[in-house]
Amino acid sequence: MTRRTRLHALIALLLGLASPHALAENPFIVVQSTTSTENSGLFGHLLPLFTKKSGIDVRVVAVGTGQAIKNAANGDGDVLLVHDKASEEKFVAEGEGVERHDLMYNDFVIVGPDRDPAHISGESDVIAAVKRIAEAKVPFISRGDDSGTHKAELRLWTDAGIDAKGQSGTWYKEVGQSMGATLNTAIGMDAYALTDRATWSSFKNRADHKIMVQGDKRLFNQYGVILVNPAKHSNVKHAEGHAFIDWLLSREGQEAIAAFRIDGEQQFFPNAAR
Numbered sequence: 001m002t003r004r005t006r007l008h009a010l011i012a013l014l015l016g017l018a019s020p021h022a023l024a025e026n027p028f029i030v031v032q033s034t035t036s037t038e039n040s041g042l043f044g045h046l047l048p049l050f051t052k053k054s055g056i057d058v059r060v061v062a063v064g065t066g067q068a069i070k071n072a073a074n075g076d077g078d079v080l081l082v083h084d085k086a087s088e089e090k091f092v093a094e095g096e097g098v099e100r101h102d103l104m105y106n107d108f109v110i111v112g113p114d115r116d117p118a119h120i121s122g123e124s125d126v127i128a129a130v131k132r133i134a135e136a137k138v139p140f141i142s143r144g145d146d147s148g149t150h151k152a153e154l155r156l157w158t159d160a161g162i163d164a165k166g167q168s169g170t171w172y173k174e175v176g177q178s179m180g181a182t183l184n185t186a187i188g189m190d191a192y193a194l195t196d197r198a199t200w201s202s203f204k205n206r207a208d209h210k211i212m213v214q215g216d217k218r219l220f221n222q223y224g225v226i227l228v229n230p231a232k233h234s235n236v237k238h239a240e241g242h243a244f245i246d247w248l249l250s251r252e253g254q255e256a257i258a259a260f261r262i263d264g265e266q267q268f269f270p271n272a273a274r
Helices: 003-015 035-039 042-054 065-073 085-093 126-136 148-159 179-188 197-202 238-249 251-259
Strands: 028-033 057-062 079-082 097-113 140-142 172-174 192-196 209-213 220-228
Touching (some): 028 238, 035 179, 042 057, 065 079, 085 097, 097 251, 179 192, 179 209, 220 238
Parallel strands (some): 028 057
């Protein structure tokens, strides 16, 4: 079974299309989201709170942002929760989503081996850091999967005036994998990588890798939430999806996001406008 076939099978199962008894179950929605919200444990913290309050179950398809947007555009979900604002606004502008809301933010960081061959540890300018990596031609592992993290990484290379993709297969290696798999590859190859902070905080296989670069405003990582357009996809559960979005944007939902911690550290910072 190919990766694409497995993904379609998973989506079918989550939508209830694989079970003739689906209609007898509790009401549920499908959220197309990023790997960081799932793998960090954020959804494991939030969803039981929402379900207890609303009686609505939430089933998550956790993939890269690009794939999540494609899935939602195919009508394979009720809510989209991802982290690439330009792509999200395009999704709404094309009529695939009803309205986009800022939800929360955190940041990206560059991690690397303790020996730090590019000498970037403690660098406050992320553009200077990626230039140093390119000049030293030391291994950098890219997700290469059109995820929100991958899109953010490509913007950094562009801002630095570096054609990193043109170097693919040399010091710059694209793995086309999730964040966890990308980090495992980076650690195995003694390489650098860009990751969202929440995934790094929950990641256990760090070896001697640590955060090298953080704090630059270019590393800001905004998440948005959108209802998939029921006018385009009749299967979209408008009321239930809206209930989930309204809860996330409410004071209760925003406080729940702020309360999520890993090793005592807050991972996501709510910033809904209402």
